[in-house]
Each structure stands twice: as C-alpha cells, then as structure tokens.
Amino acid sequence: MLALLVAAALGAGAAPVGAAGAPRGEASKVHIDWGGGDVDYRYRERRAVMTGKPLVTMTRGDAVLTCKRLTAESDEAGKLSRATCEGDARLTQGERVVTCETAVYESASAQVTCTGNPLLKDGRSEASGEVLVYYLDEGRVTLTRGQGKLYEEPGKELPLSRPLGGGSP
Numbered sequence: 001m002l003a004l005l006v007a008a009a010l011g012a013g014a015a016p017v018g019a020a021g022a023p024r025g026e027a028s029k030v031h032i033d034w035g036g037g038d039v040d041y042r043y044r045e046r047r048a049v050m051t052g053k054p055l056v057t058m059t060r061g062d063a064v065l066t067c068k069r070l071t072a073e074s075d076e077a078g079k080l081s082r083a084t085c086e087g088d089a090r091l092t093q094g095e096r097v098v099t100c101e102t103a104v105y106e107s108a109s110a111q112v113t114c115t116g117n118p119l120l121k122d123g124r125s126e127a128s129g130e131v132l133v134y135y136l137d138e139g140r141v142t143l144t145r146g147q148g149k150l151y152e153e154p155g156k157e158l159p160l161s162r163p164l165g166g167g168s169p
Contacts, residue, residue, distance in 0.1 A: 028060065028061070028107070028110065028137075029060070030058060030059070030060045030080050030083075030107070031058070031059045031060075032050065032056065032057070032058045032059075032070065032072060032083075033056070033057045033058075033059075034050040034051065034052040034053075034056040034057070034070070035052070035053075036052070036053040037050060037051045037052040037053040037056065038050070038051045039051075045073075046073060046074040046075070046076075046078075047071060047072065047073050047074075048071070048072045049069065049070075049071045049072075050069070050070045050071075050072070051068065051069050052066075052067075052068060052069075052070075055067060055068060055088075056068070056069065056070040056085070058070060058083055058085070058105065060105075060110075060136065061136070062093055062094060063091065063092070063093040063112075063136050064091070064092045064093075065083075065085055065089065065090070065091045065092075065103060065105060065112065066085075066088075066089070066090045067085035067086055067087050067088060067089040067090070067103065068086065068087030068088055069085075069086045069087055070083055070084065070085050070086075071083065071084045071086075079107065080107050081106075081107050081108065082104065082105065082106055082107065083104070083105040083107075084102065084103075084104050084105075085102065085103040085104070085105070086101070086102050087101070088101075089101060089102060089103035089114065089116075091103055091112055091114070091134060093134075093136070095122055095123060096120065096121070096122045097120075097121045097122075098112075098114055098118060098119065098120050098121075098132060098134060099117075099118070099119050099121075100114035100115060100116050100117060100118040100119070100132065101115065101116025101117060102114070102115050102116050109135075110135065110136045110137040110138075111133055111134060111135050111136060112133070112134045112136065113131065113132070113133050113134075114131070114132040114133075114134070115130070115131055115132075118130075118131065118132035118143075120132060120134075120141060120143070120148075123151065123153060124151040124153070125148070125149060125150045125151050126148050126149055127141075127143055127146055127147070127148030127150075128143075128146065128147060128148060129143040129144050129145045129146035129147065130144045130145045131143070131144040131145075132144075132146075
C-alpha cells in the first residue's frame with residue numbers, strides 16, 4: 001500500500017514487475033517499498049525521500065536495489081527518472097551482487113552507477129574500483145580503475161564473460 005502512495009505522489013506508475021525476460025515495457029516498471037520507515041513528499045520538486053526500517057527496496061525486473069535511504073525523482077510527465085540510494089546500497093541481479101555506499105538508478109538509460117567502494121561479486125569472482133556502472137538491459141558492467149580476481153568454475157564460463165541480466169554480451 002505504501003509503495004502505491006509513492007507511485008501516486010510521483011506519478012511513477014509503480015507496479016509489481018514481470019520476471020526476467022519480460023518485454024522491455026514490463027521489465028522497466030519500478031516498484032518501491034520502504035515498509036515501516038518514513039517518507040518526505042516534496043510535491044513541487046517532484047521528489048520523495050524514503051527511509052526504510054530496516055531498508056528501502058526498489059525492484060525493476062529481476063534487479064533489486066536496497067539501501068537505507070532512497071530519493072526518487074520524477075520528470076515533467078510524472079514518470080520516475082532517477083532514484084538515488086544511499087547507505088549500504090546493494091544491487092542484486094541473478095547471481096551477481098554489487099555493494100557500494102551510493103547507487104544512482106537512471107530510468108532513461110536503465111543503468112545504475114555505484115560509487116563509494118563499489119564491489120561486484122559473481123560466485124567466487126570479485127571486481128572493485130572507483131566507479132561501477134551496471135547496464136541493466138545491456139548485460140554489461142564498466143568499472144573505472146578496476147581490479148579483481150576471476151575464477152572459472154567447472155562446467156561454467158568465466159563469470160564476467162556471460163550476460164549479466166536479460167541482455168546479450
């Protein structure tokens with residue numbers, strides 16, 4: 001119920017999302033839940049600031065972004081344009097997990113930019129750097145000043161050589 005109130009306030013069209021592989025229209029729908037926390041609606045700014053207890057959760061397709069505080073911004077048409085996740089941000093999509101201090105989701109480009117010690121984990125493999133950009137629809141990640149270790153698991157490709165989400169490599 002609370003998620004629907006945010007959707008109405010922002011005009012974000014939040015609704016439960018389809019499973020991985022759903023058509024782009026379905027996969028791009030966003031659902032935000034901050035159960036038990038606080039919300040500050042700023043109607044004139046087209047912004048809502050949510051604090052979760054324990055966390056705020058934003059879901060888009062098979063990607064789940066959680067954090068302590070999420071600021072959702074809408075465009076002139078009332079659609080979600082940006083969501084800034086602050087404090088113990090965690091992005092999960094399939095087997096991959098990204099952690100960082102701040103994660104910014106951009107709706108138009110379907111990407112999440114992570115700063116503040118970003119770390120990508122895929123099985124035993126890990127990569128870290130200064131800025132990590134996760135392209136949700138393209139199945140790729142870029143990492144600035146990156147370093148890490150890749151481990152091949154028997155019967156599987158190297159973790160970062162296979163698609164990251166519903167997209168192709």
